[in-house]
Amino acid sequence: MSDRIIAACDGAAKGNPGPAGWGWVIADAEGRPERWEAGPLGRATNNIGELTALQRLLEALTPGTSVEVRMDSQYAMKAVTQWLPNWKRNGWKTSSGQPVANRELVEEIDRLLAERDVTFRYVPAHREDGDHLNAIADQAASDAALRQEAAGTALGNADMPVPAPAAPARQKSGTAKKRSSAGSTTGRGSRAIKAKFPGSCPCGKPYAVGDMIAKNGTRWGHETCATAAAETA
Helix, strand or coil: CCCCEEEEEEEEECCCCEEEEEEEEEECCCCCEEEEEEEEEEEECHHHHHHHHHHHHHHHCCCCCEEEEEECCHHHHHHHHHHHHHHHHCCCECCCCCECCCHHHHHHHHHHHCCCEEEEEECCCCECCCCHHHHHHHHHHHHHHHHCCCEEHHHCCCCCCCCCCCECCCCCCCCCCCCECCEEECCCCCEEEECCCCEECCCCCEECCCCEEEEECCEEEEHHHHHHHHHHC
């Protein structure tokens, strides 16, 4: 049996930027949640929330710990696993020559990663059939953003955050057509397309280039969020 523990972390910003928070949960090797923590960030962006959540999670892990970190933020994962080496070589400039955003957080995460055996796993957010640990971390971060209060096991909050109901998994039909590159249609007729640029959904989470997005009111956001909004309208 592997001794690699499992953890998840997440950030939230109500408005992006807006009232923000971070949260993490640590489980055993079987995925059973054992402890959690969350905290406020005042007014900040969702990206800052995501990076801070990862930083605080790594700080909570003893150096040398072997851990699988589950996240729904492609930005935070790619920042510390793919883009970081190039940023260093380029003097902390992006490929377009701009200063790297949130550099201090990224540098601190880089230092913490060097002392721990970390693997990352991307998990989709806001899914009924999604990852349970990610849902707990998401709820912890969202509560911290709204209440602007710290919480967690170490502060006497023994009960884990209870995730809010998510959008149900989409049922596959035997006669359903494959989604074309031109897009598909959600419940109210809003066409889902592949995002050409990164952005943020009305739910406060980001979406990445290539993700399927659809109109949710007057803004573009996750296809699942738009579908859920249409079904409850």
